Amino acid sequence: MNTPNPNERLRKLSLKERYAHLTRGLDWQPTYQDKKKIFPFTDYEGIKIHDWDAFEDPFRLTMDSYWKYQAEKERKLYAVIDSFAQNNGQMNISDARYINALKIFITAVSPLEYAAHRGFAHVGRHFEGVGPRIACQFQAIDELRHAQTQIHTISHFNKFFDGLHDPLHMYNRVWYLSVPKSFFEDAITAGPFEFLTAVSFSFEYVLTSLLFVPFMSGAAYNGDMATVTFGFSAQSDESRHMTLGLEIIKFMLQQDEGNVPIVQKWIDKWFWRGYRLLSIIAMMMDYMLPKKIMSWKEAWEMYFEQGGGALFNDLSRYGIRLPKYHEVAKAEKDHYSHQAWSTFYQYSHASAFHTWTPSEEEMTWFAEKYPASFNQLYRPRYDYWAKAEADGKRFYNNGLPQLCQVCQIPTFFTEPTDPTRISTRTKIYNGERFYFCSDGCHDIFEDEPEKYLQSWLPVHQILQGNCGGTTVPEVLDWYHLNQGADNFDYLGSPDEALWENWQSARKRVIAS
Amino acid sequence: MALEIKTNSVRQRQQTFSNVARRLGSDKPASRYEEATYDLQPDVNFHYRPTWDPAHEIFDKTRTSIIMADWYDLKDPRQFYYGTYTIQRSRMMEAVEKNFAFAEKRGLLSTYDPEWQAMVCFYLLPLRHLEWGANMNACNMVDQGYGAAITQSAMFATMDRLGIAQIISRIGLAMGGASTLDQAKDYWVSAPEWQPIRQLVEDSFVVEDWFEQFVAQFLSLDGLLYPLVYGHFDAIGLERGAGALSMVTEFMVDWQEEISKWADTVLKRAAAESDTNRTFLAQWYGEWTERVQTALLPLAEKVLGPTAKDILASLRESLDKRAMRLGIQIEAEIAA
Numbered sequence: 001m002n003t004p005n006p007n008e009r010l011r012k013l014s015l016k017e018r019y020a021h022l023t024r025g026l027d028w029q030p031t032y033q034d035k036k037k038i039f040p041f042t043d044y045e046g047i048k049i050h051d052w053d054a055f056e057d058p059f060r061l062t063m064d065s066y067w068k069y070q071a072e073k074e075r076k077l078y079a080v081i082d083s084f085a086q087n088n089g090q091m092n093i094s095d096a097r098y099i100n101a102l103k104i105f106i107t108a109v110s111p112l113e114y115a116a117h118r119g120f121a122h123v124g125r126h127f128e129g130v131g132p133r134i135a136c137q138f139q140a141i142d143e144l145r146h147a148q149t150q151i152h153t154i155s156h157f158n159k160f161f162d163g164l165h166d167p168l169h170m171y172n173r174v175w176y177l178s179v180p181k182s183f184f185e186d187a188i189t190a191g192p193f194e195f196l197t198a199v200s201f202s203f204e205y206v207l208t209s210l211l212f213v214p215f216m217s218g219a220a221y222n223g224d225m226a227t228v229t230f231g232f233s234a235q236s237d238e239s240r241h242m243t244l245g246l247e248i249i250k251f252m253l254q255q256d257e258g259n260v261p262i263v264q265k266w267i268d269k270w271f272w273r274g275y276r277l278l279s280i281i282a283m284m285m286d287y288m289l290p291k292k293i294m295s296w297k298e299a300w301e302m303y304f305e306q307g308g309g310a311l312f313n314d315l316s317r318y319g320i321r322l323p324k325y326h327e328v329a330k331a332e333k334d335h336y337s338h339q340a341w342s343t344f345y346q347y348s349h350a351s352a353f354h355t356w357t358p359s360e361e362e363m364t365w366f367a368e369k370y371p372a373s374f375n376q377l378y379r380p381r382y383d384y385w386a387k388a389e390a391d392g393k394r395f396y397n398n399g400l401p402q403l404c405q406v407c408q409i410p411t412f413f414t415e416p417t418d419p420t421r422i423s424t425r426t427k428i429y430n431g432e433r434f435y436f437c438s439d440g441c442h443d444i445f446e447d448e449p450e451k452y453l454q455s456w457l458p459v460h461q462i463l464q465g466n467c468g469g470t471t472v473p474e475v476l477d478w479y480h481l482n483q484g485a486d487n488f489d490y491l492g493s494p495d496e497a498l499w500e501n502w503q504s505a506r507k508r509v510i511a512s
Numbered sequence: 513m514a515l516e517i518k519t520n521s522v523r524q525r526q527q528t529f530s531n532v533a534r535r536l537g538s539d540k541p542a543s544r545y546e547e548a549t550y551d552l553q554p555d556v557n558f559h560y561r562p563t564w565d566p567a568h569e570i571f572d573k574t575r576t577s578i579i580m581a582d583w584y585d586l587k588d589p590r591q592f593y594y595g596t597y598t599i600q601r602s603r604m605m606e607a608v609e610k611n612f613a614f615a616e617k618r619g620l621l622s623t624y625d626p627e628w629q630a631m632v633c634f635y636l637l638p639l640r641h642l643e644w645g646a647n648m649n650a651c652n653m654v655d656q657g658y659g660a661a662i663t664q665s666a667m668f669a670t671m672d673r674l675g676i677a678q679i680i681s682r683i684g685l686a687m688g689g690a691s692t693l694d695q696a697k698d699y700w701v702s703a704p705e706w707q708p709i710r711q712l713v714e715d716s717f718v719v720e721d722w723f724e725q726f727v728a729q730f731l732s733l734d735g736l737l738y739p740l741v742y743g744h745f746d747a748i749g750l751e752r753g754a755g756a757l758s759m760v761t762e763f764m765v766d767w768q769e770e771i772s773k774w775a776d777t778v779l780k781r782a783a784a785e786s787d788t789n790r791t792f793l794a795q796w797y798g799e800w801t802e803r804v805q806t807a808l809l810p811l812a813e814k815v816l817g818p819t820a821k822d823i824l825a826s827l828r829e830s831l832d833k834r835a836m837r838l839g840i841q842i843e844a845e846i847a848a
């Protein structure tokens with residue numbers, strides 16, 4: 001080569017330029033195959049991109065540093081997981097009721113990490129622009145990491161507690177797990193731009209704290225150091241994912257004015273889908289954490305009303321407004337967790353986690369956190385159930401609930417203006433009547449009816465005989481639900497017996 | 513007393529997850545690879561058809577002609593899950609960094625025989641585009657593939673190919689800065705010796721059957737290209753004082769050896785499954801290998817001169833033998 005001192009020239013490359021050579025520079029314009037054939041999914045959603053190069057890489061990461069940093073994090077994480085197991089860390093949690101939060105996590109959240117992994121691989125192959133393609137590939141492998149580290153962490157708890165033993169089988173079958181499953185499958189089956197709006201922006205950027213805080217701070221407050229560790233270890237990945245979410249939204253909005261109404265529609269849809277999914281988290285946060293962090297209502301105010309408010313203020317310069325029905329969420333915040341818990345309480349015989357009536361101490365806390373609703377509406381209900389239980393008649397609802405065609409949650413939410421009336425909406429399509437929990441879900445159906453009439457609705461499937469049989473025990477067998485252990489009230493459960501046994505053994509040790 | 517708690521009350525009630533226990537035949541301790549892999553991908557009760565592929569389910573066995581009774585039979589002999597994968601690669605990368613530092617400090621990548629430097633720029637640097645193409649193909653396997661066993665390995669390979677493309681790019685930057693990379697891209701896009709290869713890569717993007725794409729990329733193309741470039745081309749470089757180049761491309765040599773173990777294990781198992789699978793694999797292998805051999809010839813001739821044809825033929829012969837060991841026999845041989 002005719003370069004006397006290449007190192008001189010090398011130094012002149014800025015980090016940004018160097019990064020560009022190591023990423024975008026790899027691409028070329030194909031000439032032997034039609035670009036449309038190589039990237040067939042770029043146009044069909046109606047999003048117009050004029051200049052893919054205008055996409056700002058949200059994080060300038062090359063493989064050498066990715067391997068290095070991620071390997072360091074994995075070494076630390078697995079060291080913690082190993083020592084947690086060796087030291088029987090599961091004995092140091094606040095109370096065995098806490099484990100139910102992990103049951104929700106491994107059955108409803110970890111499979112979503114896996115789904116995200118595959119969804120990002122799809123866009124990581126098919127996005128026409130190199131910048132977003134590489135960013136999506138990084139996220140695809142990160143999400144695999146999350147699924148696997150969660151399984152490895154919770155594997156230890158599974159050795160002792162019920163309800164954790166068959167999460168992947170359950171995810172594909174159990175009635176309430178169709179809520180997270182349909183949520184993510186809705187996103188994956190959408191086009192690449194809607195997928196990113198759904199997952200990267202609406203879920204990871206806008207709503208992520210409402211998932212992270214309950215589980216990770218919840219774990220920290222309740223002595224589960226293993227879960228805390230994987231949570232915090234994933235945080236640096238998440239911050240990359242959030243940056244991608246914001247960047248892709250801004251990119252779409254800047255590229256073409258015609259994109260604005262499409263993006264707004266997706267934000268509306270995915271805000272509502274995500275918010276409904278979080279009802280399970282709201283209940284877990286308020287009821288399953290023996291040591292509480294904050295109430296669902298406080299979390300909603302802090303992370304959505306304030307944090308989200310500022311974000312949408314910022315986006316208003318592109319013509320984007322707050323998501324439709326955000327005011328419904330605001331009205332529901334006094335009721336959300338209580339209505340969800342009351343429903344699961346009644347269906348505990350068909351769930352792979354335990355429920356219980358809250359203690360007097362907890363109810364005092366609820367009354368303080370929910371002054372407008374708890375004593376008026378929910379305390380009387382728990383008092384009644386507690387009394388029935390004391391009389392040996394623990395209440396279980398043997399009917400099958402009506403599910404919302406879109407979010408697949410039983411239609412138990414109440415009217416935003418009247419917490420004593422159940423909210424249902426219906427719609428006749430092709431001569432068939434469909435049911436919804438809310439205007440939000442109704443509108444989502446109306447926009448894409450052909451998609452949502454495909455929903456695999458667990459109750460319909462049971463009635464059609466596709467779930468192992470016609471009786472409840474047969475269906476629960478088909479779920480692989482270990483009956484008498486995984487299900488029913490916490491009181492009287494093997495989990496409780498085990499925990500009490502550990503506690504008394506511990507007392508004996510202290511006494512001796 | 514503390515010990516007594518451990519032995520008496522802290523008895524494990526389960527050893528592993530139920531799905532893993534079913535696969536192992538009983539509830540017994542399982543490896544992290546097994547727990548992180550088995551059944552991770554949803555297989556039933558999908559809610560909606562992809563709007564981008566309404567003919568299929570989200571995850572669908574019929575996206576390939578290969579049929580497996582159990583897709584989790586396509587295990588990774590390296591037992592890589594995310595943690596072991598990244599730790600292994602960071603170790604390999606550490607060695608690369610050391611070699612780069614050594615070579616760059618002494619300017620070893622830009623001070624050997626200038627004629628050979630120009631040749632390296634011609635044959636090696638355009639491969640960063642080929643690796644980027646391989647990245648897309650591996651990523652497509654993660655998208656279209658079936659079962660977490662093969663798709664997770666493909667995910668790791670996806671990132672590997674990006675990493676290799678970046679190592680090659682760094683070599684280019686060390687050789688002569690950004691303009692060297694521009695020059696190499698020109699070769700890739702318009703040098704006649706590169707066009708059959710680029711065409712083959714672009715054609716591989718639109719292969720509909722992801723398992724065929726796997727054979728084309730990881731067996732046919734890599735199987736001839738890697739020993740040609742990092743073996744035969746590199747050997748000439750050593751004679752011409754480019755030893756430092758061998759040091760910074762060591763990653764690729766080690767990687768190829770390692771990834772072949774994975775590809776071979778998967779292909780061998782898929783071939784062992786049925787005659788139908790074997791027929792498809794043989795057909796794909798035959799077609800693609802033939803194309804690759806032809807496409808590589810102009811480049812090989814430019815670097816190796818008149819011996820190129822024989823060298824390629826002998827590489828082809830060993831690749832055919834390797835394929836045969838996996839149960840993949842091309843038709844001509846079956847007939848003969």
Ligand SMILES: [Fe+2]
Pocket residue numbers: 113116142143146
């Ligand atoms: Fe994640």
Ligand SMILES: [Fe+2]
Pocket residue numbers: 143204237238241
């Ligand atoms: Fe994420």
Ligand SMILES: [Zn+2]
Pocket residue numbers: 276404405406407408409436437438441
């Ligand atoms: Zn709904």
